[in-house]
Amino acid sequence: MSKYENKISADKLSSIEQTCEPVQDDPFDLSDQLKPVAIPHGVDRRAFLMRSAVVGAAAVMTGRSVSAVAAQAKPGPIPASAEPKGVAGGPGNVELSPSLNVVKEQKGPVMTTLDEFYKVGPGPSSSHTIGPMRITYDFYQRCTKLPADQLAKATALKVNLFGSLSATGKGHGTERASLAGLIGMEPATVDPAFLDGLRDKPGQSFPVKLGEKTVNVSLNDVVFDAVKGDFPHPNTMTCKLMAGNTVLLELEYYSVGGGFIEWKGYTPPKKNPPKYPFSTMKELRQHADQNNLTIAQVILANEMAIPGRSEAEVYAFIDKITNAMVATVKSGLAAPEDSVLPGPIKLHSKAATVYKRAMDDQYQTERALGALSAYALAGSEENGRGHLVITAPTGGSAGVMPAVVYALGEGGRKLPPDKIRQGMLAAAAIGYLCKHNATLSAAEGGCQAEIGVASAMAAALAATANGAESRVVENAAESALEHHLGMTCDPVAGFVQVPCIERCAFGAVKAWTAYVIASNEIASRHRIDLDATIFAMAQTAKDMNSKYKETSEAGLALSVTLC
Secondary structure (H helix, E strand, O other): OOOOOOOOOOOOHHHOOOOOOOOOOOOOOOOOOOOOOOOOOOOOHHHHHHHHHHHHHHHOOOOOOOOOOOOOOOOOOOOOOOOOOOOOOOOOOOOOOOOOHHHHHHHOOOOOOHHHHOOEEEOOOHHHHHHHHHHHHHHHHHHHOOOHHHHOOOOEEEEEEOOHHHHOHHHHOHHHHHHHHHOOOOOOOOOHHHHHHHHHOOOOEEEEEEOOEEEEEEHHHEEEOOOOOOOOOOOEEEEEEEEOOEEEEEEEEEEEEOOEEEEOOOOOOOOOOOOOOOOOHHHHHHHHHHOOOOHHHHHHHHHHHOOOOOHHHHHHHHHHHHHHHHHHHHHHHHOOOOOEOOOOOOOEOOHHHHHHHHHOOOOHHHHHHHHHHHHHHHHHHHHHOOOEEEOOOOOOOOOHHHHHHHHHOOOOOOOOHHHHHHHHHHHHHHHHHHHHHOOOOHHHHOHHHOHHHHHHHHHHHHHHHOOOOHHHHHHHHHHHHHOOOOOOEOOHHHOOOOOHHHHHHHHHHHHHHHHHHHHHOOHHHOOOOHHHHHHHHHHHHHHOOHHHEOOOOOOHHHHOOOO
């Protein structure tokens, strides 16, 4: 019996084929067609830009210089009433335990690094697939280190899933990912075909070598346990090594969002202090402005200082991640147009169709927007297939950043790699701040924490790659996040497909729109700062009903009937 049952009853990156033909014509190149348009007399500049944003989104890739006025005003602070995040408020919500490091770390400077943030692993969910797989792989490693006399008694390995992990587990493939980690597979190198095989043939059993002892495990050893209860985090799970009815080793784990994991008694690894400590966007911009640096340069200095890496090592990792993002987009575009994604929704792939039809459109702006949307659909459909994707910041939002990276590079503007590297650093800064002061977990904050953060990151990426100064970068990220506030997570049938796949396309387009507005408005007149918007997201997460937090209990998950 699980410890929660008395509370309430249970209710290969290299394998990605780059077969898509390269884009021959740049659909985003409007330099011969777009000319500066005077704002009509008597019309508010911001209102005019808002109405023109969708058309203007295509112009962001023309290579024109940023025309925004240099920022003078400083952003306002996070309200003094801000407290460490939790998800209490709605019926059945879980208050995050103050013992979790993801809560404790809000009290100091941002210490997250790129290799912790951008992770490669199988879709469809960083919290429900990559996180649990990292957890069971960690437990497997711990088991292998036990004394030989204990391992000789081992008879079984057991995993229990609680809360949101239990509620949407089968749709998210949580049980398959958990089993894969338990038998010694890692997220970044697992063959997606193995996970597909578990789905198609669930009765398989696998030997796990523990010292001289071999224990057989199957999907039956992964139990969907209590959905509601007094959990330290909505994504709680336990792992046990058994000797008959005796527990040899047990550990309680938490998948806290974006593929990050913790466990009971977790102590974060020791790190060096950052060169430029910050915990808010205001502090980050102050470092940049006072030292005549870009936001990307501030983050680069910290990425070198905290883990003790060289600039070349940091850039090599960024290139690895951007190459992986490009590969997922190409793979998604190359998927057969009549292919159907796994699961009961029977959703047809449409990335290739949208791309091909967009290329035939007579209007340049529609071609650009169609291509960007197709890129995001491609990456997100790969996630829906359970193939390898990149958390940026999560699996559910895995189409947004790759779409913008591909559109900035070989799929559109063809910017040099270093411009994209700088953009990736700035994007990471936005993700870090959202993780630090709010959440990346849909189980904790709804889809605003996934698509909203991804869109904000992508807006900062586009702004930085196009040479924007720090205030414009902040304004772009703020606008993108602001217009996702309150977005719920209601995956139909528990699968990360509807509405998730199309949301990635809208998130990518909103990112471009946010940058277009930020690069054309007078930057110092932007009234809302990023810190205030992140705080609003955290408060919204606290107040949001748990039915809308990746539980498939409400919204589209309730109103859509599958035949």
